[in-house]
Amino acid sequence: MAEEMLDALDRAGVRLTGPRRKLAALIERREGHFTAADLLKDAGRRRMGIGRATVFRLLELLSEQGLVERIDLPDGTHAYIPCEPTHHHHLVCLNCGATTDVDDCGIEAVTHEAARRSGFKIEQHRLELFGRCPDCRSAN
Amino acid sequence: MAEEMLDALDRAGVRLTGPRRKLAALIERREGHFTAADLLKDAGRRRMGIGRATVFRLLELLSEQGLVERIDLPDGTHAYIPCEPTHHHHLVCLNCGATTDVDDCGIEAVTHEAARRSGFKIEQHRLELFGRCPDCRSAN
DNA sequence: AGCACATATGATACCCAGTATCAATAGACC
DNA sequence: GGTCTATTGATACTGGGTATCATATGTGCT
Numbered sequence: 001m002a003e004e005m006l007d008a009l010d011r012a013g014v015r016l017t018g019p020r021r022k023l024a025a026l027i028e029r030r031e032g033h034f035t036a037a038d039l040l041k042d043a044g045r046r047r048m049g050i051g052r053a054t055v056f057r058l059l060e061l062l063s064e065q066g067l068v069e070r071i072d073l074p075d076g077t078h079a080y081i082p083c084e085p086t087h088h089h090h091l092v093c094l095n096c097g098a099t100t101d102v103d104d105c106g107i108e109a110v111t112h113e114a115a116r117r118s119g120f121k122i123e124q125h126r127l128e129l130f131g132r133c134p135d136c137r138s139a140n
Numbered sequence: 141m142a143e144e145m146l147d148a149l150d151r152a153g154v155r156l157t158g159p160r161r162k163l164a165a166l167i168e169r170r171e172g173h174f175t176a177a178d179l180l181k182d183a184g185r186r187r188m189g190i191g192r193a194t195v196f197r198l199l200e201l202l203s204e205q206g207l208v209e210r211i212d213l214p215d216g217t218h219a220y221i222p223c224e225p226t227h228h229h230h231l232v233c234l235n236c237g238a239t240t241d242v243d244d245c246g247i248e249a250v251t252h253e254a255a256r257r258s259g260f261k262i263e264q265h266r267l268e269l270f271g272r273c274p275d276c277r278s279a280n
Numbered sequence: 281a282g283c284a285c286a287t288a289t290g291a292t293a294c295c296c297a298g299t300a301t302c303a304a305t306a307g308a309c310c
Numbered sequence: 311g312g313t314c315t316a317t318t319g320a321t322a323c324t325g326g327g328t329a330t331c332a333t334a335t336g337t338g339c340t
Contacts, residue, residue, distance in 0.1 A: 014316080015306085015307050015308075015315095015316060016308095017317060018306085018318095019317085019318070019319090020317090035297085036298080037296080049319075052298085052320090053298090053299075053300090053319065054317080054318060056297085056298060056299075057317085070216065072212045072266070074264060076210065076218075077297095078216075078298095089254070091254060091260050091262070093260070094264075100258050102254040102257055102258060105250050105253040105257070106249055106250045109246055110245050114229070114231060114245055115271070117242055117245070118231050118273075118274075119273070120231050120233070120240070120271045120272060120273055120274065120277075121271045121277055122231070122269050123234065123272065124214060124234075124270040125267065125268065125269045126212070126214075126267070126268045127250075127265065128266045128267075129251060129254055129260070130263055130264040131255070131261045131262040131263040132261045132263065133258075134260065137259075137260075137261055154287080155287060155335085155337075157287090157289080157335070158336090159288080159290090160288090175326085176327080177325080189290075190290080191289065191291070192291090193290065193327090193328080193329090194289060194290065196326085216298095218326075
């Protein structure tokens, strides 16, 4: 998956630098969603001297390529989650932070209906689902 | 509508103070979404000596009562919009910032389907729709 | 109407996410 | 290897939001 990211960066025509490789590896071993601060801490713990700005810059790049997406948790904080570059939505476990993607399951109909009722022309939407993942459900 | 907010605050058992009344009036005359900074500017322009913290505190109160909701614009910034305290979703005009509410138009089916596919138990969801309002559509 | 007291206020200082700047570094292509 | 541009990291900054705390003010009671 770090491979996937590096490939995508390569395809995007940017340089495959040391910091980017290291960060991709760190992202890979993350589970669930993470913040920029998390990555920074990871990097710090391993004494990779990676700058704050570099982290944000990579996250931005990855997000342009659709390999990472920024979501808004219910508590108002931001987090990033690694994902596939196709259109989809996220399911986030409120307990452990695990995420999965679900692809379009009928949202089109909803946006259509909303457009019809409101007269708006709908150009984008964002759907985020929060709950408990299978593990956390059975764990109690 | 300022009335509505004040009533709700009263019902919530908090004090109906001067600053709260003034801010409610300012929110009332806002169109579309606004930021805390917008309110602060409004208040400053009218020389009401209202503190930064007070604005945030009121927004939090109103949001607990469901009279205001914090949304995340596509550019990642936060905004607040006044709304009814029932469950619903927001349509935001990307051009002028106007908003409307749409109530549930089939989202349940979507969340059900997502739950079925993923094994998650879904507890909350957030749906935000962005586009062009009727006015901005016809204005071009 | 006046009092007492808790709640709310605003000034200030602070925290955290993210961005701008810029001289120093290091990929990529020759 | 050398060159040249993209990238880096240190630093400083911005903007949203929160903590603190002495002062001010609604509210309930009489």
